Amino acid sequence: MWSHERQAKILGLLTARQKVSTSQLALEFDVSRETIRRDLLEMEERALLTRVHGGAMLSDHVIEPEPAFEKRRGHNAEQKSAIGRMALTLIPEGSTCFIDTGTTTIAFARELMARGNIRVITNSLEIARIMAGGKDCDVLLLGGRPHRDVPATYGEMTLSQIDRFLADFAVISPVGLHVDRGVTDYELHEAEVARAMMRRAQSCVVLCHSDKIGVESRVSICRLDEVDHLVTDQNPKSAGLSLSRGAVHFAGVE
Amino acid sequence: MWSHERQAKILGLLTARQKVSTSQLALEFDVSRETIRRDLLEMEERALLTRVHGGAMLSDHVIEPEPAFEKRRGHNAEQKSAIGRMALTLIPEGSTCFIDTGTTTIAFARELMARGNIRVITNSLEIARIMAGGKDCDVLLLGGRPHRDVPATYGEMTLSQIDRFLADFAVISPVGLHVDRGVTDYELHEAEVARAMMRRAQSCVVLCHSDKIGVESRVSICRLDEVDHLVTDQNPKSAGLSLSRGAVHFAGVE
DNA sequence: AGATTTCAGGCATAATCGGGCGAAAACCGC
DNA sequence: GCGGTTTTCGCCCGATTATGCCTGAAATCT
Numbered sequence: 001m002w003s004h005e006r007q008a009k010i011l012g013l014l015t016a017r018q019k020v021s022t023s024q025l026a027l028e029f030d031v032s033r034e035t036i037r038r039d040l041l042e043m044e045e046r047a048l049l050t051r052v053h054g055g056a057m058l059s060d061h062v063i064e065p066e067p068a069f070e071k072r073r074g075h076n077a078e079q080k081s082a083i084g085r086m087a088l089t090l091i092p093e094g095s096t097c098f099i100d101t102g103t104t105t106i107a108f109a110r111e112l113m114a115r116g117n118i119r120v121i122t123n124s125l126e127i128a129r130i131m132a133g134g135k136d137c138d139v140l141l142l143g144g145r146p147h148r149d150v151p152a153t154y155g156e157m158t159l160s161q162i163d164r165f166l167a168d169f170a171v172i173s174p175v176g177l178h179v180d181r182g183v184t185d186y187e188l189h190e191a192e193v194a195r196a197m198m199r200r201a202q203s204c205v206v207l208c209h210s211d212k213i214g215v216e217s218r219v220s221i222c223r224l225d226e227v228d229h230l231v232t233d234q235n236p237k238s239a240g241l242s243l244s245r246g247a248v249h250f251a252g253v254e
Numbered sequence: 255m256w257s258h259e260r261q262a263k264i265l266g267l268l269t270a271r272q273k274v275s276t277s278q279l280a281l282e283f284d285v286s287r288e289t290i291r292r293d294l295l296e297m298e299e300r301a302l303l304t305r306v307h308g309g310a311m312l313s314d315h316v317i318e319p320e321p322a323f324e325k326r327r328g329h330n331a332e333q334k335s336a337i338g339r340m341a342l343t344l345i346p347e348g349s350t351c352f353i354d355t356g357t358t359t360i361a362f363a364r365e366l367m368a369r370g371n372i373r374v375i376t377n378s379l380e381i382a383r384i385m386a387g388g389k390d391c392d393v394l395l396l397g398g399r400p401h402r403d404v405p406a407t408y409g410e411m412t413l414s415q416i417d418r419f420l421a422d423f424a425v426i427s428p429v430g431l432h433v434d435r436g437v438t439d440y441e442l443h444e445a446e447v448a449r450a451m452m453r454r455a456q457s458c459v460v461l462c463h464s465d466k467i468g469v470e471s472r473v474s475i476c477r478l479d480e481v482d483h484l485v486t487d488q489n490p491k492s493a494g495l496s497l498s499r500g501a502v503h504f505a506g507v508e
Numbered sequence: 509a510g511a512t513t514t515c516a517g518g519c520a521t522a523a524t525c526g527g528g529c530g531a532a533a534a535c536c537g538c
Numbered sequence: 539g540c541g542g543t544t545t546t547c548g549c550c551c552g553a554t555t556a557t558g559c560c561t562g563a564a565a566t567c568t
């Protein structure tokens with residue numbers, strides 16, 4: 001791995017994650033922190049990023065906080081990124097994914113975009129927007145009724161379009177995950193999209209922050225044993241959770 | 255093995271692997287590193303690759319994506335709003351509109367949303383997002399491939415979905431409007447969506463800032479006489495423009 | 509304020525580069 | 539063929555680069 005190559009990847013990760021930390025990058029690339037700092041220094045000189053204490057951020061990033069959805073986005077951002085990174089190892093390059101709407105799946109999409117070479121079918125406007133620029137990313141945004149609060153499409157048009165595709169994975173991030181109640185969402189529309197994606201995919205990957213484990217929401221998506229992979233951050237509460245059929249992956253977060 | 259031959263093979267390996275290392279190549283071709291370096295030097299002079307410490311990589315196009323869309327948005331915001339308000343008078347409440355992508359149509363969508371009671375079918379993520387919250391607004395976002403720079407969907411999926419609907423109006427905002435060359439857009443994808451919308455609508459409304467009058471762009475959408483209503487801001491240049499079949503409306507701007 | 513993390517610069521090390529030199533091969537005119 | 543010239547290539551060695559480690563200074567956290 002050469003410095004130019006590393007710098008290009010750092011740039012990719014930066015656009016994906018908005019910010020990068022020196023020590024995190026040092027771990028990921030298996031080089032010393034000094035090397036990373038030197039890279040960041042060079043890239044700052046080329047005005048590609050802005051160095052800050054502890055790492056770097058996009059130079060021209062304007063943050064305009066918006067309603068509920070935007071608020072949730074910043075919440076547990078670190079863990080969500082870690083979950084996204086962990087999920088990345090489950091999805092081989094070149095495969096086809098349905099991706100559901102959600103702040104966790106957005107973090108996942110950012111990682112996916114940074115890696116490139118993937119086919120994505122999603123109902124999330126945000127994911128479509130993010131991944132549109134990705135290298136070798138074939139993105140399809142599903143049509144339908146845009147939701148009032150969440151940037152995503154729902155409704156029968158969305159569902160019927162999902163049925164026109166087949167994918168390797170359905171990546172969904174529900175509101176709740178409960179041993180008895182299974183996987184749940186807050187709204188019928190959301191749950192229906194998630195269910196349709198699962199139906200048309202070989203394998204079901206659930207991304208889920210540990211907050212949501214043990215939570216039951218209003219509308220059922222599926223039973224727990226219909227989930228093939230669960231990716232979450234380490235959490236004591238989750239110890240009691242197990243999938244009869246699938247595997248649980250923990251994304252360790254400091 | 256001659257140097258040309260070797261260089262050709264190096265080029266092949268480079269496109270295959272993205273990067274090549276001096277020592278690796280020296281091993282593969284069973285020559286010294288110096289020889290390889292001389293080859294790489296030559297090839298760099300011919301701009302076939304970029305040498306880096308340890309080897310070479312594909313010529314790097316580190317490009318800074320220009321914020322074209324965001325920049326355009328703020329441009330002539332006042333006039334665009336006025337055009338949007340003017341257009342509002344043409345569209346009765348309760349009617350169904352196709353709305354094309356563009357900064358001018360976004361301004362129009364804002365007005366439409368404020369009034370409410372409208373059915374909208376659009377390929378613009380931005381318009382879908384804006385109008386989703388509107389009172390009595392039935393919005394449908396068309397699926398398809400998200401564009402790299404512009405928040406909108408294009409492609410055959412978008413086109414085939416347009417054909418599933420019929421509307422009263424197609425509201426489009428082209429890049430250029432020229433007496434002889436007619437209505438033009440910059441990209442084929444954009445033009446095709448606009449054309450499809452026109453085909454499935456009773457009436458065609460063109461929103462167009464006076465800047466664009468007299469401009470011809472690359473891809474033709476339609477002839478001028480296929481336009482039913484043109485809404486623009488008052489401008490001396492536009493005096494010469496007339497529609498054989500439709501009406502021209504001026505949105506006076508202070 | 510004290511503890512911890514991060515930064516910046518100096519130094520060490522290993523890999524790589526660049527240029528000079530000479531040998532071998534290829535080329536060329538006769 | 540043959541001698542001279544040109545090209546190609548390998549080896550050597552000082553210079554450069556990339557990276558890691560260390561230490562005191564600065565910033566951040568608690």
